[in-house]
Amino acid sequence: MNTYKxxxxxxxxxxxxxxxxxxxxxxxxxxxxxAVTQKIRRQLLQLGHVSEDDYTAVLMQGSGTFGVESVLxxxxxxxxxxxxxxxxxxxxxMTRICDRNRIPYVHYAESYDxxxxxxxxxxxxxxxxxxxxxxxxxxxxxSGILNxxxxxxxxxxxxxxxxxxxxxxxxxxxxxxxxxxxxxxxVSSANKCIQGVPGFSFILANREKLAACAxxxxxxxxxxxxxxxxxxxGGGKWRFTSPTHVVLAFSKALDDQxxxxxxxxxxxxxxxxxxxxxxxxxxxxxQALGFRPYLDPAVQGPIITSFCYPEGATFTFEEMYRYIKxxxxxxxxxKVMEADTFRVGNIGEIYPEDIxxxxxxxxxxLKETEAAQ
Numbered sequence: 217m218n219t220y221k222x223x224x225x226x227x228x229x230x231x232x233x234x235x236x237x238x239x240x241x242x243x244x245x246x247x248x249x250x251a252v253t254q255k256i257r258r259q260l261l262q263l264g265h266v267s268e269d270d271y272t273a274v275l276m277q278g279s280g281t282f283g284v285e286s287v288l289x290x291x292x293x294x295x296x297x298x299x300x301x302x303x304x305x306x307x308x309x310m311t312r313i314c315d316r317n318r319i320p321y322v323h324y325a326e327s328y329d330x331x332x333x334x335x336x337x338x339x340x341x342x343x344x345x346x347x348x349x350x351x352x353x354x355x356x357x358x359s360g361i362l363n364x365x366x367x368x369x370x371x372x373x374x375x376x377x378x379x380x381x382x383x384x385x386x387x388x389x390x391x392x393x394x395x396x397x398x399x400x401x402x403v404s405s406a407n408k409c410i411q412g413v414p415g416f417s418f419i420l421a422n423r424e425k426l427a428a429c430a431x432x433x434x435x436x437x438x439x440x441x442x443x444x445x446x447x448x449x450g451g452g453k454w455r456f457t458s459p460t461h462v463v464l465a466f467s468k469a470l471d472d473q474x475x476x477x478x479x480x481x482x483x484x485x486x487x488x489x490x491x492x493x494x495x496x497x498x499x500x501x502x503q504a505l506g507f508r509p510y511l512d513p514a515v516q517g518p519i520i521t522s523f524c525y526p527e528g529a530t531f532t533f534e535e536m537y538r539y540i541k542x543x544x545x546x547x548x549x550x551k552v553m554e555a556d557t558f559r560v561g562n563i564g565e566i567y568p569e570d571i572x573x574x575x576x577x578x579x580x581x582l583k584e585t586e587a588a589q
Contacts (some may be wrong), residue, residue: 220336220541220544221314221546221564221566221570222546222561222564223545223560223561224520224546224548224559224561225355225357225408225519225520225548225559225561226405226407226408226414226538226561226563226564227413227414228561228564229564229565230411230413230564230575231472231565233306233468233472234412234413234465235465235469238465240464241460241461242460242461244453244454245453247353249452249460249463250301250452250453251452251461252452252467253275253447253454253463254451255270255467256275256418256453256470257273257274257452257467259470260273260420260470261273261420264387264393264394264511265391265394266394269423270293270395270423271394271395271420271421271423272420272421272426272444273395273418273419273420273421274418274426274447275416275420275440275443275447275454275458275463276416276417276418276419276443277415277437277454277456277457277458279414279417280382280384280403280404280405281309282417283404283405283418284309284313284384284403285317285435285438286403286435286438287380287403287419288310288319288351288380288421289314289319289434289435290429290431290433290438290439290440290441291349291380291401291425291426291482292314292321292348292349292434293429293432294320294347296320296348296349297320297321297322297346297347297348298314298319298321298346298347298350298351299322299324299340299341299347299349299350299351300314300321300322300324300351300352300375301324301326301351301363301368302323302324302325302332302334302352303326303327303328303329303330303331303356303358303359303363303527304356304358304361304420305354305356305474306356306357306358306382307352307382308325310353310382311323317434317435322344323327324337327360327402328359329359329361329511329512330361330384330515331363331364332352332368332423333517334367334370335535338375340372340373340543342394343355344411346495347562349378349379349380350368350371351379352381352382353382353515354382354384354385354392355383355384355390357385357519357551357561358552359551360511360519360520360521360522360559361511361515361516362390362515362516362517362519365381365392365399366396366397366398368550369381369397369398369490378400378401379398379400379401380399380400380401380402380403380531381397381401381403383402383403383404383570384403384404384408384519385408385409386404386409386519387402387408387410388409388486388489388490389408389409389487389491389518389519389563390409391485395421396419399426401419401425401484402419402420402421403418403419404416404418405417405418406462406466408563410466410469410471410505411469411471412468412573413465414462415459415461415463416462421444426440426444428479429441442455443455445480458530468572472573490568491518491519493568494562494571495516495519495521495562495570497568497575498521498560498562498588499521501575502521502523502560505526505578505579505582506527506582507522507524507525508523508524509523510552510557514521518562519562519563520548520559520563521560521562522552522559523557523558523559523560524557525558530585531581533547533549533558535585536558536578536581539581540574543577544573545570545574545577547559547562548561
């Protein structure tokens, strides 16, 4: 069994108690198991600061992208049009989903180091009355930038548009009051900030707007409305085989967060504060070693950081990766197209002492690399 920690945006390092939950086998038809699904759905709404009267939670098999495609292909009708605001690979992925599903869309693309401008969104909505939906990513982990979802949400709400948010890497780690931010559909994943393991995504949806989607999905397995009705009418029964071990692990992770942290540490705000401190230490220590953060601090998010290599660096990412992995940590390759970067995530069971240890390992790597030349 490996002993290294994952410095990635997910999957991420989980607690031993979460891992232990996967040692039990469950039947998908069992009432106890269905009760776990229902409990998860209620807890997710609590974390989103919304009531069961106004919103509902739907669990969907597959990765976070499955959840995003489920929403786009079920919620945006043939006569609708979605404005996709992107500044990274995951926003662009939404356009690919729309292309594949023949969903009408407009693409507002920003550079990877700038956030979508709410004023620009307002102008685009005013120029094209056919736009019915707005979609964007909260934390674009291509670079680590944190987009101003709340501001864009207010613009969408003022214009009467349905607002879809990919909050894959932020929900559970950054406090997101859905209704206050004008979010109608939020997508996230079991293996991100709630600190479960990969296997399903989840959607927090405005009940009224979800109910209006009946019969318009472009996929059987990703039909968000049918998935919701199945869980509602079946008391927590999934339409198709669910990832039972993943569901149990996620339930444990939710209990740890929604109960223990709320009582002992302050819940999501406490987790957000830890991520902020991790990121601050990371940027400070790496910059001292010659690794410049790709983003301006004003738009840098607390989830993952892209770093540029020191000028004149002679080592490869693979060499640095292997050296650090052998000493207990796993980094992430870069994804920014116009710069040579690598990424370091600091979510999951990662604490300031891990960041300090990682910085010391990187300093040793640089010394040994220089000595070998």
